[in-house]
Every structure is written in structure tokens, then in C-alpha cells.
Amino acid sequence: QVKQSGRNSFAAFTQELADKKLKHIALEQDLHRAFEKEELSLYYQPQVDLLTGKVVGVEALLRWAHPEKGMIPPSQFVPIAEDTGLIVPLGEWVLNKACREIQTLRKQHKEDYTVAVNVSPRQFDDPNFIRATDLAMRRCGLPPNRLELEITEGLLVNESESVCSKLSVLNRMGVALALDDFGTGYSSLSYVAKYPVSVIKIDRAFMSLDRKENAAIVGAITAIADGLGLEVLAEGVETSEQQRFIAQRGCRLVQGFYYAKPVPFSSLPRVIEKINGSLSSAAV
Ligand code: C2E
Ligand code: MG
Ligand code: MG
Numbered sequence: 001q002v003k004q005s006g007r008n009s010f011a012a013f014t015q016e017l018a019d020k021k022l023k024h025i026a027l028e029q030d031l032h033r034a035f036e037k038e039e040l041s042l043y044y045q046p047q048v049d050l051l052t053g054k055v056v057g058v059e060a061l062l063r064w065a066h067p068e069k070g071m072i073p074p075s076q077f078v079p080i081a082e083d084t085g086l087i088v089p090l091g092e093w094v095l096n097k098a099c100r101e102i103q104t105l106r107k108q109h110k111e112d113y114t115v116a117v118n119v120s121p122r123q124f125d126d127p128n129f130i131r132a133t134d135l136a137m138r139r140c141g142l143p144p145n146r147l148e149l150e151i152t153e154g155l156l157v158n159e160s161e162s163v164c165s166k167l168s169v170l171n172r173m174g175v176a177l178a179l180d181d182f183g184t185g186y187s188s189l190s191y192v193a194k195y196p197v198s199v200i201k202i203d204r205a206f207m208s209l210d211r212k213e214n215a216a217i218v219g220a221i222t223a224i225a226d227g228l229g230l231e232v233l234a235e236g237v238e239t240s241e242q243q244r245f246i247a248q249r250g251c252r253l254v255q256g257f258y259y260a261k262p263v264p265f266s267s268l269p270r271v272i273e274k275i276n277g278s279l280s281s282a283a284v
């Protein structure tokens with residue numbers, strides 16, 4: 001009896017794995033095609049300074065408009081692109097596109113917006129990464145200190161020699177580094193002090209107000225960042241209560257659905273204008 005059900009669940013398990021693998025392969029082939037067919041695009045989500053109520057930058061977020069499946073979120077295809085190595089040319093495309101589009105907007109608005117770009121460890125490890133980054137900025141004239149590369153703690157945890165030297169080259173170039181999803185990984189503050197990071201992005205997991213400990217965690221992260229002279233940005237702010245919660249704990253920069261969802265480049269001017277017009281005094 002026991003053995004029987006054991007075998008059945010094992011069969012079900014292997015079947016599930018096989019299905020998953022097949023889906024993965026199909027999506028992988030699709031992704032190569034999508035990349036060539038320009039089904040991929042960048043959405044942008046504003047980042048707001050609560051002290052002024054103004055938009056100070058945007059984060060570029062990949063989107064895949066699949067002809068049959070509709071919008072596929074990056075959580076479903078970025079890991080595949082990482083496995084196959086496609087993330088290297090794809091990431092380069094993202095860098096070029098994000099720098100170019102935001103430089104266009106900076107000129108149009110005469111505003112000093114920053115653009116934040118997510119970088120995968122695999123992409124960062126590529127020997128051509130620094131040159132590709134430099135080229136992306138040069139091609140459109142984006143000042144290096146207006147590009148912010150978002151990395152995660154996973155990249156820093158091995159304390160690899162080459163990661164370390166690349167980070168300092170980027171730092172000398174003037175490119176800013178942000179630590180994404182902070183608090184969800186190793187969260188070792190020694191990394192923050194050791195590497196030339198300029199922004200800590202507190203993960204949106206800490207925005208749930210029904211968890212008492214989040215107040216202490218957000219407060220502690222902000223206090224340490226302050227002491228180290230770093231900026232803190234809260235991700236995933238969805239309500240005015242959450243805005244008040246993080247503002248009270250000294251966090252000045254925010255990003256979240258409360259201000260705007262990620263939007264296509266063409267909608268960005270309207271969205272920025274709306275935020276700038278509505279928040280300026282309410283925020284503080
Ligand atoms: P991330 O870098 O932490 O980006 C923030 C994610 O949170 C985005 O999801 C964004 O849409 C979502 N978000 C923003 N505000 C809110 C909010 O108030 N509530 C909720 N529930 N969610 C919010 P998205 O666009 O699905 O991206 C997911 C992840 O995919 C990103 O997390 C990033 O790790 C990765 N990703 C996106 N674009 C790229 C890319 O160009 N390259 C690489 N390597 N990874 C990317
Ligand atoms: Mg990010
Ligand atoms: Mg992330």
C-alpha cells in the first residue's frame with residue numbers, strides 16, 4: 001500500500017519535472033526568437049524623492065510581449081536567459097536601450113534623472129561587461145553618474161577577486177551601484193561597507209505593516225546606511241500608510257505602485273508629470 005502510493009507520487013513527480021523541462025525548452029527557443037523579433041521592450045518605474053515629492057530617476061524593467069501568451073513577466077524568462085547565456089547579449093541590449101531612452105528624456109525635460117538597470121551575475125561576469133557598459137553610455141552621452149547598476153548580494157558573497165576589481169573600475173568610471181532586494185539574501189552589512197555601493201534598495205517584503213519586526217528592520221537598515229553615507233530606497237510602496245511608515249524611519253527614496261506601476265517609455269512623461277504635480281507637498 002505504502003509502496004504503491006510512493007511509486008505513484010514518484011511517477012507524478014518525474015512527470016511534473018519532465019513537463020517543466022519541456023516548457024522550459026519551448027520558452028527558451030521562443031526567447032531567442034523574441035529577442036530577434038523585437039518582442040522585448042523596457043518598461044520604466046519612477047523613483048521618487050519624498051523630501052521634494054519629485055521623480056529623481058527610473059528603473060528599467062524587461063517585458064516580453066509574447067504574440068500568443070501575452071505579457072510574460074521577467075521572473076519567468078530572465079532565469080532561462082541566465083541558464084542559456086542569452087542574458088549576456090540581452091543584458092547589453094537592455095543597457096543600450098535604457099541609457100538611450102532615458103538620455104532622450106533627460107534632454108527633453110532638462111532634468112537630471114538617473115536610470116537604474118538590473119544586472120545578472122552571469123552578465124556581470126562577462127569579460128566584455130565593462131566595455132559594453134561604457135559604450136552604452138558613450139553612444140548616447142549619458143553621464144556615468146546617472147547610470148545605476150542594480151546588483152544583488154549574491155554577486156558579492158564569494159568575495160571574488162574579479163568581481164571586486166570590476167566594481168572598483170565601475171566606481172572609478174563614476175557609475176553608481178545599488179544593492180537590490182536588500183534584506184532577503186545574506187544581508188551582511190560588511191559587504192555594504194566593503195564595496196563601492198551607493199544605494200541600498202530595501203526589499204518590498206519589509207513593507208508589510210502587519211509584521212512588527214519590519215519596523216525594526218527598516219529602521220536599522222536606514223540607520224546603518226546613514227552612518228555609512230549611503231542612500232536608501234524602499235521598494236514596493238503601495239499605500240500612503242507604507243509611505244508614512246518608511247518616511248518615519250528616515251528612508252527618503254521610494255518606488256512602488258503607490259506612485260506608479262512600470263510603464264512603457266512612451267507613457268513615462270505623463271506619469272512623471274502626474275507624480276510631480278500631486279506629491280510635492282503631500283509627501284512631507
Ligand atoms: P527588481 O529589480 O527587484 O524589480 C522590482 C520588481 O517589483 C518589478 O517586478 C516591479 O514591477 C515590482 N514592483 C514595483 N513596485 C511594486 C509594488 O508596489 N508592489 C508589487 N507587488 N510589486 C512592485 P518585475 O518587473 O516583474 O521584475 C521582477 C524582477 O526581474 C526584477 O526585480 C529583476 O530582478 C528582474 N529583472 C527585470 N528586468 C530585468 C533586466 O533587464 N535584467 C535582469 N537581469 N533582471 C531583470
Ligand atoms: Mg531592481
Ligand atoms: Mg532584483
Ligand code: MG
Nearest residue numbers: 180181201235
Ligand atoms: Mg528589488
